[in-house]
Amino acid sequence: MRSSYTGEFDFSKYLKTAEGIDPILYIGHVTAVNGLEIESRGPRSVIGEMCTIRMPDSAETLAAEVVALDGTTVKLTAYGDTKGLEVGCEVVASGSVLRVPVGSSLLGRVIDATGKPCDGLGEIVPETYYPAVASPPDPMKRLPVVRRVATGVRAIDAMLTVGKGQRLGIFAGSGVGKSTLISMIARNTDADINVIGLIGERGREVLDFINRDLGKEGLARSVVVMATSDQPSICRLRAAYVTTAVAEYFRDKGKDVMLMFDSVTRFAQAQREIGLANGEPPAQRGYPPSVFDMIPKLLERAGTNNKGSITAFYTVLVDGDDLNEPITDKVRGTLDGHIILNRRLAQVYHYPAIDVLQSISRLSKRVTGRQTQKAVGILRTLMASYANNEMMITTGIYQKGNSAEIDAALEKHAAIEDFLMQEEYEKCPLDETLKKLSELSGVAIPPEEYGEAPVVPSLGAAEIAEESE
Template sequence: MIDSLHDRFSFIEKSISGARTHDKIGTVKRVTGLIIESEGPEVCIGQICTINSERHNESTEAQVVGFLENKVLLMPLESVHLIHPGCNVISKKNSNSVPFGNALLGRVIDGMGRPIDGKGPLMSQTRNGFYAEPPNPLKRKLITEPFSTGIKSIDTFIPMGQGQRIGIFSGSGVGKSVLLGMIGRGSEAEVNVISLVGERGRELREFIDNDLGPEGMAKSIIVVSTSDQPAPMRIRAATLATALAEGFRDAEKKVLLLMDSITRFAMAQREIGLAAGEPPASRGYVPSVFSVLPKLLERTGSTDHGSITAIYTVLVEGDDMNEPVADAVRGFLDGHIVLDRNLANA
């Protein structure tokens, strides 16, 4: 009898723990510029919510970026044209997990992990965490092995090491994206994770067809957020690419992370910070910019499982190497390549 009751209670406990709970719901109270103010739901910073408009029978996704008194501050990941006071705000479960696996190789996805290449849905059944802490400093492997980029001038005169983090600094139109494509095509990496943050839409096809090529694309995952998309989507493109690279590193792969550009990531964070009420500092950049940059960059590198060799392009405003983002990023990275406009125009 006791065993029977114990089995019955165990069954009930499992049923309750596995039951779907009701979504937490809030209500839109105000939309000001890029910020949507909502009364509820109970959410955390970075969580994704769905905003439903019963009036238009449409929905929009938004990300929690802050709190003001009893209000939740959200920024849209899509158009805000259909949002109005009274819309329901529903928190999404598992909104910060990402698809992962070899099924992603050769695919192009957006900052939410959704395919945009017309090749059908992703077949990956595994999901990894979106946010992660950097590896323990004492568990990082020393940089002792060379990393071949496939570009003789770099490999000969300024060789890179596995797990190193390098910045390519230059103004606009000097050739950063072309150089990234050449490295992605010719490097010895087993997996390329490429993040295109805030780029022009037409450049994506050119990068895939002309710079990366079929050989490079076969071992690559491209995460894209173009310049017309909201700032949270540009932030997510960079963060998602880093999370994917971490997953392959933990699977004992030799990973190459290419990000174009870290400057536009910083600009997106500036947009979010200013909209959420942060005070502007140097050239309008808010303090949170210089907080999130090292958190993102420190997630790469080598561990006992594998390595992430990371190359970030840095768009230098006005060719000023001492502008705030270039100056800050230079201190976080392990090495620097500077492309000279005079040589490019020669």
């Protein structure tokens, strides 16, 4: 039957696709295997390229990533168990770096370090693919942070107000409540979407976090990326990049994304393992130089661009409760603020154990009104006065009436402590938080300062200098 179509067929889109395909298959061969580190002669590849290793006498394959090149020797790190590998196994280059399948179907799902679902709910239908490793947004195209984001946590919303697109660190030793605070924010925030990275967590804690801490309501508007502590270092490393890539996709869709990353410390430890295995010299506390190069490149990807925002909370496991250890110091200097969790507060069941006086949100003045700032200043002054004289107060040395400042701090102390404490599953709306802040401080906060973008007067030069410190 003869076709009636007489027009010309447009081959341009097919030609464009064909131009991007390399018809040559580049293959190398394994020359050495040491744990998860593999050396091969060839194939021709670049750093970060994904390769497939064909197992001997089997149809099974092993995914690996190129992490170093030395002449004709290619060094790879495996994404799985290397048991069964032998010298001579074929290494096939993919011709591409790790790409993450992204789309609205990711919501409510749990994926692994390669972007594949691991929750047993079937395959994810991607709308497009994003590179796992990417450059931060152009600084000249970032929109300014001028809108407040509500976390539902009183101590943060009142005393450490966060702007949409701001990046903060949560610093604490083990067992002080970092993951619990992250789960509170995930459930209570008014952001459009949560993207949660669980990097190097215990296997038990992952399911507990999803089922108990996050819950069905929280998971429905979240994407969880996981790489447990027993998985190879390359999985823990790449899960961090996959988490960020997923957040970038939703930001590019114009969404206000809440990125929660637990933890940067385990990301750094994963890179330390890979770096040392490939001959990098140890520097500060055994961390090679590449760790301190990678941290800002990862963290700078969050924030605003010209479409949406990523507000990020990064937890840092402080080694030995030393806030000046290398990873803590590097992260604190990169972010827009830090929240310190105090072990002493946790020991007396003051949760969340946020040490307000040691914490700071560098952009809080940009997203709060004058009266709100005044109220916060009064409470911080009262808290500082009590902290500076706590020993005299608790031992009975101080006598009431000797200092009006200390008397005021003593009178308000219990009410302030009660205000800053919050049950794990308690949500506090922003308007209630600000009303209570107003009552405690005695400062009237006008209605126009209750909104997402309160009226904030232009900052003077002195205030800008103070804010950047």
